[in-house]
Amino acid sequence: MPDRLHAREFLKLVTDDFTELPPPERNSAPDGPIGWRGYDGSRLRAAERTGEEESVVCGTGRVEGTRAVLIAFEFGYLGGSLGERTGDRLEAAYTHARRHRLPVVPLIATGGSRMQEGMLALTQLQRVARQSVLTRQAGLAQIAVLRDPTTGGGWATLGAGADVVLALPGAQVGFAGSRVRPADADPAAYTAETQVAVGAADALVPPEELRARLGHWLRLLTSGSAAPAPVPAALGATGLPATGWDAVRRARAPERPRADAYLGAYFTHREDLAGDRAGGLDPDGMRCGFGTHKGRTVAYAAQTGAATRPAGYRTAARLVRLADRLGIPVLTLVDTPGAANDADAEREGAGAAIADLFAAVAAARTPITTLVIGEGGSGGALALAAPGNTWAAPDSYFSVIAPELAAAILKRPATEVEATADQLRIRPQDLVELGVIRGIAGT
Structure with missing residues (x-):
């Protein structure tokens, strides 16, 4: 398995610089929106372990010179799970990208939706899908990086829904996480390698190559031109066929x-x-x-x-x-x-x-x-x-x-x-x- 870097460590790996966006404010009821006993304590312990107040860190940065909005998941914060406050941050990041005409780069490491918020957590996937669609309609690129693990709704929205999908070798990738898939399931089916092999992801990229490859993809997808592509020169025979x-x-x-x-x-x-x-x-x-x-x-x-x-x-x-x-x-x-x-x-x-x-x-x-x-x-x-x-x-x-x-x-x-x-x-x-x-x- 690849190393599980913290969100900010991973951002340093791929960006030239990074400026965090201010997180939206939300008033939370005791133990969250469905009153899950002990939820506040779990969040507090997660914050103490990771130094983060939520499972995503969102901001802008340059990758090999190209500016983008980056969304880095912190798996150490409740398994990188998505809750209402996660949805708030993701929506704000996509909105910022459209306002400033920037591509979006999710750096994903998540186990899925947060059980302590019940169906309200699951509906964040609809929010994410909506933001992705609006960004697509605005003509802005989305390039996902699949870290370990990328499972559940995070894979089915931010990951598989991106225009280009790059994956770290050895990462666990699949809709079903390791604790919910059938006991006799082939573990090889839930890997980055398999997702590339079946066309669900575009390439395996080692961590040491990621900044350069991601930077090149960003340059390619942010430099459109209205002029038609020139006709290539013919490389073979020059004379025309007689019959x-x-x-x-x-x-x-x-x-x-x-x-x-x-x-x-x-x-x-x-x-x-x-x-x-x-x-x-x-x-x-x-x-x-x-x-x-x-x-x-x-x-x-x-x-x-x-x-x-x-x-x-x-x-x-x-x-x-x-x-x-x-x-x-x-x-x-x-x-x-x-x-x-x-x-x-x-x-x-x-x-x-x-x-x-x-x-x-x-x-x-x-x-x-x-x-x-x-x-x-x-x-x-x-x-x-x-x-x-x-x-x-x-x-x-x-x-x-x-x-x-x-x-x-x-x-x-x-x-x-x-x-x-x-x-x-x-x-x-x-x-x-x-x-x-x-x-x-x-x-």
Whole structure:
């Protein structure tokens, strides 16, 4: 398990400076709002142990130069639990963030809601959710850091509800805390590592790297620009294909540059988003995240050349919506033979996932730039393409369906696949003539 630093020690770990916000005042009845016998004594002992008057410390500070509102939980104060006064402080912190246009960084270590305040404690989760939504609507980023432990309502609101979720290795993370989960439950399921593995958190970050990584994420998510992302230079073949089948052959060539090469050439530094927040990842089919291109932030969603799985489409939709809300332009790279069409993909909701990405792209107000860098296979590729601002590399194609499948649907023999490719008019120059794409990327 990672060390459980006190709230103020953790703030020193991640900030250049920190100024605490004045806590709101609240008159408390003896032993709290439901008269829980001994509650006042428990709070007094917690204050003596920790030096804190509540389970959160809220204020403003700079992380690698970027100013933010930080919310640090003190687990030593009644297990970092949420009560009415905790809710007061959280609401005041989010309100301050919106008033001053600052991102919010919850540094979470909590066991959940405070039993000594009963249902009034549980309803603080609704207050927190409301503040998070208002902050999201204001176009401000929220980056959560999961410390040990992050369980219960703190995980289900401040943690899992953040735009980006970073986790300390070895931290206990899960909705069910250790004392309430089933006795035969696999303890590995309630870890930061598992939450990253299933796409509920974005990255494991060791404490010694946290300030730098958090600082970079804050810079990326607070530097939006209205200008579209420039079209990347083509990295592969320069000449145009002579035939439709020649376009297919070149796009399928193993040596052709893929997404990682394009992203590496385009960005000086980047941070990946992982997972669709619904239990899935597509590490072999989709890359999503934010990076720095010539000094400004650009979001990216890039297919890698494999068949894209439902989790990949959902992750891309998550990326597009987040970038749109923060006013950050998006670059998408199309490269897939098509959507995964196996039985598991259907069970995972392939159609709904593709529809959701189509909707996210269609609704986006931030500019989206698309480059087809390889195979553009049917609707599984088109879902990632920007209407009116899609370009193609010379060694790519875009087709209503793969030529082999088109021939099969038309009941043509295999000997007519190449001719079918020509008929489909899938070469980059054909796509320009048809008005499907704006142009062909240069080198």
